[in-house]
Amino acid sequence: MKRQKTWQTMIKKLDITGSDIDHKMIEIAKDNAIEAGLGDLVSWKQMQVSDLFIRSNNGYIISNPPYGQRIGDKDMVAEMYSDLGNIMKNHPSWSVYIITAFEAFEKEYGQKATKKRKLFNGFIQTNYFQYFGQKVREE
Ligand SMILES: C[S@@+](CC[C@H](N)C(=O)[O-])C[C@H]1O[C@@H](n2cnc3c(N)ncnc32)[C@H](O)[C@@H]1O
16 A cells, blocks of 8 residues: 555656647647547647747657748748757756758757757658757656
């Protein structure tokens, strides 16, 4: 009985949010989560990257953002990556994982990745940029 109580106090509630600027994408992702049996685990938010507001420590961001491959998109995505980098530099305990084909991602984000791995997203050659957070102890 004592052991069970200890476990109950150790279990943290998962807080998973999926977001996109486009509400149609949210609907698609929601349906996918339901189909995968994860519908109850994820909350959804329509928002743009620059409105990201973080209130906790030790979180993770995993994103497949636009790559800026269409004409005229490059400046827009560069600005988005820069916004994300500016937000995340104030949250060093968070880990950030970004897949993108944008070669100068680290320059726009403002920081060299802890680890970088080449991989294909379908036929598109991308990099998987990994920034490992410096975890802080929580009570
Ligand atoms: C490459 S798609 C990825 C879609 C989906 N997340 C996936 O992985 O299959 C990029 C997504 O970024 C969204 N997006 C574009 N600009 C954004 C912004 N400023 N803030 C948040 N999401 C944005 C688009 O609506 C699009 O759904």
